[in-house]
Amino acid sequence: MGWKTLDDINLDGKTVLVRVDINVPVKDGVVTDATRIKRIVPTIKDIQAAGGKPVLMAHFGRPKGKVVPELSLKVTLPALEQAFDQPVIFADETEGKRAGSWINEMNPGDIVLLENLRFHPGEEANDPGFAAELASLGDVYCNDAFSVSHRAHASVEAIAHLLPACAGRLMQAELSALEAALGNPEHPVCAVVGGAKVSTKLDLLGNLVSKVDYMIIGGGMANTFLAAQGVDVGKSLAEHDMKDTALEILVKAKDAGCEIILPTDIVAAREFKENADYEVLPANACPPDAMILDAGPDTVERITDVIESSKTLIMNGPLGVFEMPPFHAATFAMLFDISKQTRAGALVSIAGGGDTVAAINAAGYADDFTYISTAGGAFLEWMEGKTLPGVAALEGA
Numbered sequence: 001m002g003w004k005t006l007d008d009i010n011l012d013g014k015t016v017l018v019r020v021d022i023n024v025p026v027k028d029g030v031v032t033d034a035t036r037i038k039r040i041v042p043t044i045k046d047i048q049a050a051g052g053k054p055v056l057m058a059h060f061g062r063p064k065g066k067v068v069p070e071l072s073l074k075v076t077l078p079a080l081e082q083a084f085d086q087p088v089i090f091a092d093e094t095e096g097k098r099a100g101s102w103i104n105e106m107n108p109g110d111i112v113l114l115e116n117l118r119f120h121p122g123e124e125a126n127d128p129g130f131a132a133e134l135a136s137l138g139d140v141y142c143n144d145a146f147s148v149s150h151r152a153h154a155s156v157e158a159i160a161h162l163l164p165a166c167a168g169r170l171m172q173a174e175l176s177a178l179e180a181a182l183g184n185p186e187h188p189v190c191a192v193v194g195g196a197k198v199s200t201k202l203d204l205l206g207n208l209v210s211k212v213d214y215m216i217i218g219g220g221m222a223n224t225f226l227a228a229q230g231v232d233v234g235k236s237l238a239e240h241d242m243k244d245t246a247l248e249i250l251v252k253a254k255d256a257g258c259e260i261i262l263p264t265d266i267v268a269a270r271e272f273k274e275n276a277d278y279e280v281l282p283a284n285a286c287p288p289d290a291m292i293l294d295a296g297p298d299t300v301e302r303i304t305d306v307i308e309s310s311k312t313l314i315m316n317g318p319l320g321v322f323e324m325p326p327f328h329a330a331t332f333a334m335l336f337d338i339s340k341q342t343r344a345g346a347l348v349s350i351a352g353g354g355d356t357v358a359a360i361n362a363a364g365y366a367d368d369f370t371y372i373s374t375a376g377g378a379f380l381e382w383m384e385g386k387t388l389p390g391v392a393a394l395e396g397a
């Protein structure tokens, strides 16, 4: 890995500009899930321990280059202070007081948080001038925001070329976990790919079939594959115009020796609601007025076998409508198998993506996975085999 870590740069007395991802869910002015905040704590503590002064740079939502008061990062302060167990100084820029003056006034041990970088149009434009302005505020740059590293933005990409740059602890952990899953994994490798649409995960499917031994396909995507093979999926969510693409992926998988696991039985209902009446049927027997909402028990049995014979597993997407019981059953059963195998030391399991992490949390297995990524889009792009601009910029530094 061609990038530096916090251990490779002298931080003593230095102001360290740390790009973090604290784009966390907020409801009624309160952070409802502080996972991303908790995960940056080791980086900040290590910078302080090395004598550095951490200045947090982050975005919140998508204000599109304008000041949107509801998207002020101020809302994250209580959660940050709780996680760091100390006060955090908010560089609330005013006419008289710019970010630089807050930073100049920092005492050893202080932590400063800058306001939402996306209030400036230069951030998303990866503007060199804006990056230079940011760089002038500190001595060292640290990227601890893997989950934003698919964005070529000024605080992620351009700034890394302007200061001594390194990866933070969370970035290191994310990259190591992904390397273990797809870079140089122990085979057999199993990928679980779910979600609504094949069209949004084409690159992912194309990249994975040549790297993994098994691919379990679930959710609406599985319906698209079934329909492509001539199965009547009734009123199920499916992209019928993706037929040729789906068939091509099946051929590509066969050529690469990747076994695709699609549902052989299904749970179908006539209403899309919690506890709707349902039937368990063979995959080719969905009634014309019903929709497939989950994989059936025979499919789950096959999935159990696959997980038990795999050494590495990477998961992005649930199998069914896990938010709506009883259509969570296949997803939860699979998560049970993954957690059991991981706890037994037989499986390296890595998961990422908003829906996936929500399913794992709902099932109560968050502590049983080898690694759960904080990233959504960046995790997906990494799985697609794409170069992430934020990571590439560190590699050149």
Ligand code: 3PG
Pocket (backbone or CB within 6 Å): 021, 023, 061, 062, 147, 148, 151, 375, 376, 377
């Ligand atoms: C995320 O929440 O996925 C990251 O913070 C990136 O946010 P973005 O999708 O608005 O760039």
Ligand code: MG
Pocket (backbone or CB within 6 Å): 376, 377
């Ligand atoms: Mg996103």
